[in-house]
Amino acid sequence: GENVEQHPSTLSVQEGDSAVIKCTYSDSASNYFPWYKQELGKRPQLIIDIRSNVGEKKDQRIAVTLNKTAKHFSLHITETQPEDSAVYFCAPDSNYQLIWGAGTKLIIKP
Amino acid sequence: DGGITQSPKYLFRKEGQNVTLSCEQNLNHDAMYWYRQDPGQGLRLIYYSQIVNDFQKGDIAEGYSVSREKKESFPLTVTSAQKNPTAFYLCASSGSSLTGELFFGEGSRLTVL
Numbered sequence: 001g002e003n004v005e006q007h008p009s010t011l012s013v014q015e016g017d018s019a020v021i022k023c024t025y026s027d028s029a030s031n032y033f034p035w036y037k038q039e040l041g042k043r044p045q046l047i048i049d050i051r052s053n054v055g056e057k058k059d060q061r062i063a064v065t066l067n068k069t070a071k072h073f074s075l076h077i078t079e080t081q082p083e084d085s086a087v088y089f090c091a092p093d094s095n096y097q098l099i100w101g102a103g104t105k106l107i108i109k110p
Numbered sequence: 111d112g113g114i115t116q117s118p119k120y121l122f123r124k125e126g127q128n129v130t131l132s133c134e135q136n137l138n139h140d141a142m143y144w145y146r147q148d149p150g151q152g153l154r155l156i157y158y159s160q161i162v163n164d165f166q167k168g169d170i171a172e173g174y175s176v177s178r179e180k181k182e183s184f185p186l187t188v189t190s191a192q193k194n195p196t197a198f199y200l201c202a203s204s205g206s207s208l209t210g211e212l213f214f215g216e217g218s219r220l221t222v223l
Contacts, residue, residue, distance in 0.1 A: 004152070032209040043200065043214035044153070089152060093209040097168070100152030 002027040002094035006101035013080055014109050021104045023090030024072040032093040033066055033073045038103075039086045047088075048075070080108050113137065116201050116215035123188075123195070123222050131186045131218045133201035140205065142184035143212065146170060147198045156199075159184055188220060196222045 003026040013019045023033075034049035050057045050064045050073065057064050061080075066073040073092070077084055085108045091098040114135045123129045135142065141160050145153040155168030159178040173192025178184055184203075188195045198219050202212040 034211070036212075043216050044212075045214070046211045049211070091152075096209065097155060097158075098209065098212070100154070102150065102152045 002030070002092070002099040004090065004092060004099050004101045006088075006090055006104050008104060009102065010105045010107070012107040012109060015080055015082065017080055019075075019077045019080055019084070019106055021075045021088055021090075021106070022072055023074065023092070023101055025090075025092045025094075025099070026071065027092070027094040027099075028068075028071065030071075030092045030094055032098075033064065034091050034098070035062075035064060035075045036089045036091060037086045038089065044089060077106075080106075082108050082110070084108055114201055114203055114213055114215035116199075116218050118218060119216065121218060121220045123220060125222055126190045128187055128189050129220065131188070131199055131201075131220070133184045133186065133215060134182055135184075135203045135213075136182060137203055137213060138181070139203035139213070140181070141203060141207075142178070143202045143204075144168075144174070144176065144184070144186045145200045145202065147200055147217075153200065156186065195220055 005024045007022050031052040036044040037047045038044040048064050061078045063076040087103045087105050089103050090101045117132045143158040144156040154170050156174050157176040159165035175187045200217045201215040204210045
């Protein structure tokens, strides 16, 4: 089955700096690559996604880049703010299901 | 106010008891899902349903059961056969695609005493 890994498991950055989280996957047939954000005690919410026919997608301070050859995609957050503190999950599709990574805890230091 | 409603938010159960978690959506979504979330792990799929009166097992279906008698409702029963039921349970729905955006409920935290 699909193997999904996220790195790092915890990331601490200074407010205003950038953060990058990487997700590697094993299923070469994966075509959908979303990132979800889960704040403490709240439900996961989709923040950005990309499909395999696109290499990069941006939405204000967040972006996702995809490297299908190497089988990884990354979440980029620029100008980090306190409200970016959360756990971020990647969940590439495999066999018509989403396979979730273990999550990356992002800490924004004031 | 459209969305997904899960209840109860917190539930305590004695060993050997079955318990049913409710999930209702008014988004007119075809697909509904149940996930289990444990600390430090990603979400794991328990069951999913793409259409009324049909559902499929996910990766960790043992000890759980579901029904889909109405489009809006997808209750999950945690049976006494589930060896380690203490967890956070999340219900979600999506449009027709199984790989589109998921909309989650607020979750139900089950503790077995």
